[in-house]
Amino acid sequence: MRILLIGATGKLGAAVHKTLARRGHDVRTVGRSTGDLRHDITDPAGVAALYAAVGRVDAVVSAAGDVPFKPLADLAPEDYLNAFHGKVLSQIDLVRQGIQHVAERGSFTLITGVLSREPIPAGAAASMANGAVEAFVRAAAIEIAPQRVNAVSPSVFTESLADYGDFFPGMPPVNLSDVAQAYVRSVEGAQTGQVYVP
Numbered sequence: 001m002r003i004l005l006i007g008a009t010g011k012l013g014a015a016v017h018k019t020l021a022r023r024g025h026d027v028r029t030v031g032r033s034t035g036d037l038r039h040d041i042t043d044p045a046g047v048a049a050l051y052a053a054v055g056r057v058d059a060v061v062s063a064a065g066d067v068p069f070k071p072l073a074d075l076a077p078e079d080y081l082n083a084f085h086g087k088v089l090s091q092i093d094l095v096r097q098g099i100q101h102v103a104e105r106g107s108f109t110l111i112t113g114v115l116s117r118e119p120i121p122a123g124a125a126a127s128m129a130n131g132a133v134e135a136f137v138r139a140a141a142i143e144i145a146p147q148r149v150n151a152v153s154p155s156v157f158t159e160s161l162a163d164y165g166d167f168f169p170g171m172p173p174v175n176l177s178d179v180a181q182a183y184v185r186s187v188e189g190a191q192t193g194q195v196y197v198p
């Protein structure tokens with residue numbers, strides 16, 4: 001399949017890229033300052049330019065989405081807006097604009113995370129963003145068929161424990177190789193409206 005992968009140089013994206021490429025897919029990579037195509041998905045004009053540049057694809061796969069982490073008392077309205085723009089609207093726009101550019105039975109796979117269902121201190125904006133994306137996925141699935149849309153909602157990555165492990169005491173981490181398999185399931189499978197927890 002011809003696959004557009006946003007965030008391919010990140011921790012998650014690199015693992016997804018390796019896995020999809022090994023399975024024989026033709027992966028076009030995207031980042032703001034890295035990848036084959038350089039576009040910011042928080043900018044609707046950037047998303048439009050991205051789709052215009054890449055042409056028709058079979059799958060759009062997102063491994064990008066920034067959210068601020070701060071104690072609730074320090075989270076200002078603009079922090080929630082930044083989380084919403086950085087992870088929610090950006091990924092919604094990949095679907096909204098991508099419908100015209102993805103194959104009839106193609107798919108979208110978005111990234112969320114464990115905080116939609118297992119909150120941690122300083123994670124309220126991330127929880128909000130992850131929950132919003134998961135709700136969008138379920139809603140969009142019933143309207144875009146036969147195109148499909150799913151989310152992958154992992155715990156903290158084993159490979160990120162050195163950076164973020166202190167935020168997730170006692171929570172089981174997940175290996176990036178297992179998270180990448182959830183993307184394979186979404187891209188190559190037949191389900192839609194799913195939130196995969198690898």
Ligand SMILES: NC(=O)c1ccc[n+]([C@@H]2O[C@H](COP(=O)([O-])OP(=O)(O)OC[C@H]3O[C@@H](n4cnc5c(N)ncnc54)[C@H](OP(=O)(O)O)[C@@H]3O)[C@@H](O)[C@H]2O)c1
Pocket residue numbers: 006007008009010011012013030031032033034035039040041042063064065066067087090111112113114153154155156157160164
């Ligand atoms: N790390 C964890 O343990 C963990 C656990 C569960 C869920 N997640 C979620 O997984 C996602 C990826 O996390 P990560 O740790 O792999 O992040 P990361 O290492 O910071 O990588 C982010 C990637 O996305 C690209 N990117 C970021 N913003 C972009 C934008 N606006 N437009 C286009 N490309 C953009 C970056 O490339 P450029 O810099 O070139 O733009 C980079 O390739 C995040 O949404 C995160 O919340 C992470």
